[in-house]
Amino acid sequence: MQAIIQTHNLRKVYGMGDIQVNALDGVDISISEGEFVAIMGPSGSGKSTLMNILGCLDRPTDGQYLLAGEDVSGLDKVHLAAIRNRRLGFVFQSFNLLPRTSALRNVMLPLVYKRSEKFTTREREEKALAALEAVGLAERAEHEPNELSGGQRQRVAIARALVNDPVLIMADEPTGNLDSKTGDEIMALLHELHGRGRTIVMVTHEQYIADQTERTITLVDGRVAQDDKNGGH
Numbered sequence: 401m402q403a404i405i406q407t408h409n410l411r412k413v414y415g416m417g418d419i420q421v422n423a424l425d426g427v428d429i430s431i432s433e434g435e436f437v438a439i440m441g442p443s444g445s446g447k448s449t450l451m452n453i454l455g456c457l458d459r460p461t462d463g464q465y466l467l468a469g470e471d472v473s474g475l476d477k478v479h480l481a482a483i484r485n486r487r488l489g490f491v492f493q494s495f496n497l498l499p500r501t502s503a504l505r506n507v508m509l510p511l512v513y514k515r516s517e518k519f520t521t522r523e524r525e526e527k528a529l530a531a532l533e534a535v536g537l538a539e540r541a542e543h544e545p546n547e548l549s550g551g552q553r554q555r556v557a558i559a560r561a562l563v564n565d566p567v568l569i570m571a572d573e574p575t576g577n578l579d580s581k582t583g584d585e586i587m588a589l590l591h592e593l594h595g596r597g598r599t600i601v602m603v604t605h606e607q608y609i610a611d612q613t614e615r616t617i618t619l620v621d622g623r624v625a626q627d628d629k630n631g632g633h
């Protein structure tokens with residue numbers, strides 16, 4: 401299967417002055433299309449740093465990152481933003497929805513930023529509604545975030561991540577702010593998306609959440625300490 405993510409000796413050094421932090425210290429990973437992968441590791445081990453680079457939000461100091469075969473390690477901010485828009489969907493621990501803005505408008509946002517394809521407002525609304533339907537929230541399209549439960553907010557965020565039809569969904573602790581029952585509902589939704597062929601990379605601190613994915617990559621001190629297939633898969 402084609403590798404959607406391939407890194408070679410990925411390094412990230414913060415603080416180029418007196419004190420240097422090797423946040424990523426030579427990371428080699430390969431993730432195939434359609435995989436559901438959990439990233440674990442202690443606080444400060446480099447998980448968010450890795451997610452930021454894999455999600456084209458930041459660049460490595462050194463090493464190579466191929467996204468769907470394309471070398472994106474040296475791209476500038478403008479080009480990285482274009483790649484993000486075209487290929488990636490993001491889900492964050494804190495949902496990151498716009499307040500006082502309907503679920504539908506929130507889900508439409510990535511399409512508004514997408515300059516390469518010109519959609520009419522009508523087309524954007526239809527796509528956003530289809531994404532809300534996919535997460536079971538079509539009837540809440542006109543609700544604002546403060547009129548929704550935590551789990552519903554995260555489902556809106558997932559709909560927003562899906563609306564671009566991304567090749568890769570990046571989720572940084574998507575269940576971190578949810579009670580366990582609501583977290584289970586979000587996991588069920590991610591499983592469903594995975595079942596429909598999406599590639600998902602998810603950071604979690606919870607072993608029982610990681611156990612539900614196909615593979616767990618554990619970082620320690622900016623290096624891959626473990627990379628295991630999970631039981632049941």
Ligand SMILES: Nc1ncnc2c1ncn2[C@@H]1O[C@H](COP(=O)(O)OP(=O)(O)OP(=O)(O)O)[C@@H](O)[C@H]1O
Pocket residue numbers: 414415421422423441442443444445446447448449450
């Ligand atoms: N902008 C920055 N400037 C300097 N150092 C940074 C910066 N961001 C992160 N670091 C350092 O890089 C290392 C990795 O940080 P990172 O945020 O990737 O860890 P993490 O695994 O996501 O931790 P957590 O589980 O606490 O979220 C840490 O030592 C951190 O202090």
Ligand SMILES: [Mg+2]
Pocket residue numbers: 447448449
């Ligand atoms: Mg982090």
